[in-house]
Amino acid sequence: MKPPTPLKHIIILIPAKNEANTVGNIVSEIRSRLAATVVVIDDASTDETASAARAAGAIVLPLPFSLGAWGAIQTGLRYALKHGFDAAITMDADGQHEAGSLPTLLAPIIDGQCDVMIGAYPQRGSISRRIAWTFFRKLSGVALSDLTSGLRAYNRPAITLLASNTATLLDYQDMGVLILLHKAGLRVNETPILMYPRIDGHSRIFSSWWAVSRYMLHTGILCLAQFKHSK
Secondary structure (H helix, E strand, O other), X not given: OOOOOOXXXXXXXXXXXXXXXXXXXXXXXXXXXXXXXXXXXXXOOOOOHHHHHHHOOOEEEEOOOOOHHHXXXXXXXXXXXXXXXXXXXXXXXXXXXXXXXXXXXXXXXXOOOOXXXXXXXXXXXXXXXXXXXXXXXXXXXOOOOOOOOOOXXXXXXXXXXXXXXXXXXXXXXXXXXXXXXXXXXXXXXXXXXXXXXXXXXXXXXXXXXXXXXXHHHHHHHHHHHHHHHHO
């Protein structure tokens, strides 16, 4: 079922780095289901990601050097803000997210029930990731089941906040973003979705023990800062 209002003011943002094997199919699937603008933010890929996305009908924003996961997403959000979109959906380029889930995320945004809707699939987390999530929830006060889902829908106020300089220094679209939204008083909900294993490649955030350690340290500091600020 499609959302109850036209989709011409909806933008789908897909950050991608070396996802040539999957991004074209993802863009095609979205365009076959929704009359929405699809934008791929090419995070300085060294393969044919940009060409595959353009061939499938997406607008491509090529970054001259890699900005990382959040930098690419914020580039897309700033594009959405500049061009007057009312809502933006972010989704991954690795094939984990279903295009069929997009109307489910959009409907509460369009109806004004919330400012942000997250597609949640906490079952995908390993035991260690679930332990980390529990730790971060207690530190931050953010009571959501899936803290790292990249499938999210934002309304105009949320886009404006996350496109601002306040959000520039974040690394990931997870706890830092959720804490900012919480502090701003925006309404964040989540809805269950299906999520598939990556079609190709591996997670860059959890690709090594060094990457995991850096992520835990960075996110822990953000949560502690929020905890201290709220006391």
